[in-house]
Structures are given as structure tokens and as C-alpha cells.
Amino acid sequence: MTTGPDPLGPAAGRVAEGVLAMIGRGEVRMGGRLPTERRLTEIFGTSRESVRRALARLEAEGEVRRTRGKGGGTFALRPNPNWPVYSWSRLASERDRVVARQPGVDVNVPALLRHQHFAEATRVVSTGLRRGDPEVCAGLGLPDGAGTVAVERVRFADGVPLSWERLFVSAERFPGLLEQDLTGSLSQVFRDIYGVTACEVSERIRIRLAESHHTHHLDVSVGQPLLAITRTSHDQHGEPLEFSYDLFRADRTELHVSSTNRTPDHSEVLP
DSSP: OOOOOOOOHHHHHHHHHHHHHHHTSSOOHHHHHHOOOHHHHHHTTOOOOHHHHHHHHHHHTTSSEESSSOOOEEEOOOOOOOOOHHHHHHHHTTOOOOOETTTTTTOOOOHHHHHHHHOOOEEEEEEEEEEEHHHHHHHHHHTTTEEEEEEEEEETTTEEEEEEEEEETTTTSSSTGGOOSSSSOOHHHHHHHHHEEEEEEEEEEEEEEOOGGOOOOOOOOTTEEEEEEEEEEEEEEEEEEEEEEEHHHHHHHHHHHHOOOOOOTTTTTTO
């Protein structure tokens, strides 16, 4: 005969429920460290033994992981289902500044961040020559499998990850690109070295939930909303310039869009 787990008791049960609530409110992201046992006793007004029993139960249920030694602690294991609520609550309380971005323009991210008084930085994750997949080649006006230069970078604003971008250009058209400084604005490199400027930009923007391979680059939880931007640009001659996939943290980015309605000409004949 099998029996269920021993009852936690009121105090330990209150701690277990409280810890799950902390994760649900976004105070601890997936993979993030919970407060220490000592701090949890202060938060919930209970004994260290009750805290340990609660954490042991949560570990057995797969909600947390406990490790010992340097860098150890108790870590949340599950995706946070309330990231949209958490993100907007952070914006409403103005605990964190967000980056204002206008879609459909020649985005020079370092200049954009400096203009908004953020400390900007870039980490180049990888570069290389690659055979373009069908979507990349179609965006660049190249035959399937044509050679491309691929650049993968993470942008930081005030030391916190803002975006992860993967950019592709024609390898034949931009020889020597990988020898340039790729930590700054590629728009400036295109202009100064190759004499081309993005004059027509098209972006497709949608919401994407972060997956496990996004967590390292963007410091996010699995399931956290991201702004996924697929971008194509053409130069002043109408030739395809670049194709990129960008993922922006939705809790750190606002899209600013404006439009102007043309004053109707009443002399025109309406259908």
C-alpha cells in the first residue's frame, strides 16, 4: 500500500505556497535563486525547520532545485506563467527604464541607446560564412544556398541584455566584412566602407515566447515574451542590403509608432 507525502503542517504549507507565489509574481525567474533560508524565515515569520520542510517538498515536486557549496542555493525550475503581468507591472512602477524603438527605420542601436542615455555595449557571439537558408536567400535576393556573412550579437543597455540579433548579408557583395569592428553599428560600416545606406526597411513584428536556448543570451525565463522582429532592408540603389532576425526583451523595449492622416481634398470624387 502506497501513501502520499507526509502533511507539511500549517507553517511549512504557508512557506511552500508563498514561495510558489513569489515565482508566479515574477520575483524569481526560471533558473533564478530564491532568497536564503534565513531570509525566508523572516519573510514568512516561521522557523528554519518549516522552511526546510517546505523547500524539500517543492524539490520533490520538481518546483525547485537545491544545491550546496559555493554558488549554491535554491533555484526555481519552472517557467513563469505570469511574465506579461510582471513585465507590465515593472513598467507601471518605473522600476526599470525601457528602450524606445521605432520600427521600420535604419536602426543604429548604439546611437539609439546613447541618445536615450543608456550605457551601451555589444557582445559578438559568433561570425562566419554560411550557406543561406531559403528565407535568408529570398530576403537578400540570392539563389538558394548562396554564401552569406552571418553575424550574431547581443546588445546591452545599462549592462542588461536588450536584444539578440542574427544578421546576414551577401558574402560576394561585402568581402572583408568580418575583418571590420562588429561591436558597433553595422549601418555605419556599410556606409563608410562599402558606400551603401539602408533606404527602405521592412519589419515583421510578432510576440514569441522565450525557449531554453534564449535564456543564456537574454537572461530571461523560458516562456517570457519577446519581440521577434524579422527585418529586411534595401540600399539607395534598390538592391537588397541585409536580412536579420532580432529578439528584443519585451520587458525592456517599447515600440513607438506614429502616423499622420492626410487632410482630405474635397475636390476629389469619392467612390
